[in-house]
Amino acid sequence: MSASASAAALAGRFGRDVLRVHESCGDTIVLVARDRAHEILAWLRDDPAQRFDYLTDVTAVDYRDPGLPLEVVYQLRSLSRKVDLRVKIPLDKQADLIVDSVVDLWRGADWLEREVYDMFGVTFTGHPDLRRILMWETYAEGYPLRKEFPLRGQFSRAEQTRQALGANPEAHYSLEELSIAEAFGDLPPEMRERLARGERGELR
Amino acid sequence: MSTRTVELDLATPGLDAAGRPSRVPLGMVDPAAMDRPGFGEEHMLINIGPQHPATHGVLRLVVELEGEVVRRVVPHIGYLHSGFEKLGEYRHYNQIIPLTDRTDYLSPMANNVGLALAAEKLMGIEVTERCQVLRVIACELSRIISHLVWLGTTGIDLGAYTPFLWSFYERERVYNLQEAWTGARLTTSLTRVGGMMADVPEGWEQGLREFCRTFPNTLREVDTMFTRNAIWCGRTQGVGTITRDDAINWSLSGPMLRASGVDYDVRKDRPYLGYDGYDFDVPIGEHGDIYDRYRVRLEEMFQSVRILEQAGDRLARLKDAPLNVDDPRVILPPKRRAMSDMEAMIFHFKQVMDGVAAPVGEAYMGIENPKGELGYYFVSDGSAKPVRWRIRPPSFINLACLPKLCEGVLLSDVIAINASVDIVMGEIDR
Numbered sequence: 001m002s003a004s005a006s007a008a009a010l011a012g013r014f015g016r017d018v019l020r021v022h023e024s025c026g027d028t029i030v031l032v033a034r035d036r037a038h039e040i041l042a043w044l045r046d047d048p049a050q051r052f053d054y055l056t057d058v059t060a061v062d063y064r065d066p067g068l069p070l071e072v073v074y075q076l077r078s079l080s081r082k083v084d085l086r087v088k089i090p091l092d093k094q095a096d097l098i099v100d101s102v103v104d105l106w107r108g109a110d111w112l113e114r115e116v117y118d119m120f121g122v123t124f125t126g127h128p129d130l131r132r133i134l135m136w137e138t139y140a141e142g143y144p145l146r147k148e149f150p151l152r153g154q155f156s157r158a159e160q161t162r163q164a165l166g167a168n169p170e171a172h173y174s175l176e177e178l179s180i181a182e183a184f185g186d187l188p189p190e191m192r193e194r195l196a197r198g199e200r201g202e203l204r
Numbered sequence: 205m206s207t208r209t210v211e212l213d214l215a216t217p218g219l220d221a222a223g224r225p226s227r228v229p230l231g232m233v234d235p236a237a238m239d240r241p242g243f244g245e246e247h248m249l250i251n252i253g254p255q256h257p258a259t260h261g262v263l264r265l266v267v268e269l270e271g272e273v274v275r276r277v278v279p280h281i282g283y284l285h286s287g288f289e290k291l292g293e294y295r296h297y298n299q300i301i302p303l304t305d306r307t308d309y310l311s312p313m314a315n316n317v318g319l320a321l322a323a324e325k326l327m328g329i330e331v332t333e334r335c336q337v338l339r340v341i342a343c344e345l346s347r348i349i350s351h352l353v354w355l356g357t358t359g360i361d362l363g364a365y366t367p368f369l370w371s372f373y374e375r376e377r378v379y380n381l382q383e384a385w386t387g388a389r390l391t392t393s394l395t396r397v398g399g400m401m402a403d404v405p406e407g408w409e410q411g412l413r414e415f416c417r418t419f420p421n422t423l424r425e426v427d428t429m430f431t432r433n434a435i436w437c438g439r440t441q442g443v444g445t446i447t448r449d450d451a452i453n454w455s456l457s458g459p460m461l462r463a464s465g466v467d468y469d470v471r472k473d474r475p476y477l478g479y480d481g482y483d484f485d486v487p488i489g490e491h492g493d494i495y496d497r498y499r500v501r502l503e504e505m506f507q508s509v510r511i512l513e514q515a516g517d518r519l520a521r522l523k524d525a526p527l528n529v530d531d532p533r534v535i536l537p538p539k540r541r542a543m544s545d546m547e548a549m550i551f552h553f554k555q556v557m558d559g560v561a562a563p564v565g566e567a568y569m570g571i572e573n574p575k576g577e578l579g580y581y582f583v584s585d586g587s588a589k590p591v592r593w594r595i596r597p598p599s600f601i602n603l604a605c606l607p608k609l610c611e612g613v614l615l616s617d618v619i620a621i622n623a624s625v626d627i628v629m630g631e632i633d634r
Contacts, residue, residue: 025565108453111601
């Protein structure tokens with residue numbers, strides 16, 4: 001069954017929830033409604049005639065035209081049948097950007113969905129650990145790959161520099177580390193002094 | 205994964221004005237976890253990286269240990285994030301090629317080829333046969349240098365120093381070829397949409413043949429050194445295993461997927477650049493452990509040499525064949541003509557100032573890169589700059605399953621498993 005046949009089968013089974021089927025540059029693309037997207041993707045994975053067992057990629061597209069919806073894109077592949085299919089979920093940008101997570105179907109979607117959340121601000125309900133991945137967790141400028149985000153960032157250069165110097169993304173420590181830090185009182189006085197001044201690794 | 209260890213932020217210098225350790229909780233803090241009996245008594249958290257040679261880049265792993273047994277690994281990435289995908293939206297298609305050099309910087313030529321192929325798929329351009337052969341050579345040389353870095357550094361991680369010297373010596377020879385061809389060792393920017401930046405120089409094929417003739421000797425030495433080595437086998441066999449079904453479910457690709465016994469190679473399954481016309485085999489592992497990943501990568505280098513030999517023969521046969529497509533809207537005219545011929549000058553001006561417009565549409569192009577399936581996804585609204593340029597980064601997706609691979613192993617195995625994934629942070633963080 002070719003990709004276009006899969007798309008036709010999908011349209012036959014899910015009717016109105018398959019919004020549009022089209023082809024571009026030889027790739028078959030199916031647009032589906034958000035509410036049944038998870039069900040549709042699960043069917044594509046599990047139906048014996050479809051068997052799209054491999055999730056190649058999850059990403060999103062924000063168009064330059066602000067009237068167009070933001071699209072969440074799933075690139076699927078059936079390893080056994082050697083067929084590719086792209087499934088897209090259009091999301092109205094005026095409403096909340098929420099879709100169901102597919103981590104329960106493909107574990108590989110874990111970091112990919114985190115990246116879409118990080119870069120586009122799409123919330124994936126049911127994701128086990130949805131937080132920023134490439135940007136740091138306290139990043140406050142917004143979602144970098146959205147079109148309204150300017151290339152040089154939302155904040156001024158001075159503010160960006162101030163935040164970058166103030167942020168310390170490597171200083172996430174566990175309780176264990178903090179309990180070790182309680183040994184501070186036992187340290188030699190000059191080391192205590194040096195640590196209190198914030199100097200590190202200075203040799204005398 | 206059920207017991208969640210609390211992460212707290214100890215801001216630099218970690219002490220408040222009074223000299224006491226300051227504790228700034230992050231959003232993730234779960235206060236109930238702190239009250240749980242026994243919490244923090246048996247488990248220990250250690251921090252590997254981001255500045256640590258065994259993490260192969262600015263990767264930070266927070267490892268929760270119970271004794272010497274790993275209970276949890278949390279990778280932290282993003283230290284090298286450069287926003288390439290955003291930058292690509294502000295550039296012409298040809299101007300994106302230099303950005304791809306800097307993603308997977310261990311195989312820049314293969315990235316260039318992938319990008320040109322994606323843009324050509326979007327624009328419906330068919331490249332010449334000689335161009336295809338040269339691109340195959342670029343891809344396979346990239347596979348060899350990337351696997352050699354993997355081989356050498358993984359050997360060092362497990363305590364074997366000599367193969368590192370061998371593999372970096374051989375890698376240097378490929379870099380000499382690469383430098384003679386492109387003028388650069390890393391920032392190759394080898395391809396253009398519809399063709400190549402440059403043809404190979406006079407006599408370059410002899411260098412390639414000499415490399416193909418002598419390189420397998422080094423591989424055989426590595427094979428002698430590692431494949432039946434008791435220490436190597438002990439450190440790698442049965443460590444970091446992932447089953448066939450899990451590997452598919454975690455979207456692994458490349459040698460990571462094939463070591464688990466999945467027969468998926470983009471060169472065979474979705475052929476591009478005429479790869480279906482070359483005679484080569486795809487090695488498949490069966491146990492999905494570090495040892496099988498080593499065997500798969502080692503054999504892939506032998507197969508790359510086979511492809512290079514066939515490509516070298518084709519290159520000799522296509523000696524005077526055209527390199528670039530014959531389309532002045534896509535390929536720049538020769539500089540001499542652009543300076544003397546009015547029409548050529550107009551085409552030159554249009555291409556440099558306006559770029560090459562792609563039709564409205566979208567295209568996903570996946571190629572078999574050394575690390576796995578590298579995909580480029582373009583969405584075009586009809587202008588000369590893409591609306592969206594997405595990189596499907598193979599080592600980002602392969603690294604995502606590291607916490608699973610490391611469950612219940614020893615701390616020293618974390619280093620070996622992380623090495624076996626073959627990551628490159630330029631591509632993970634993009």
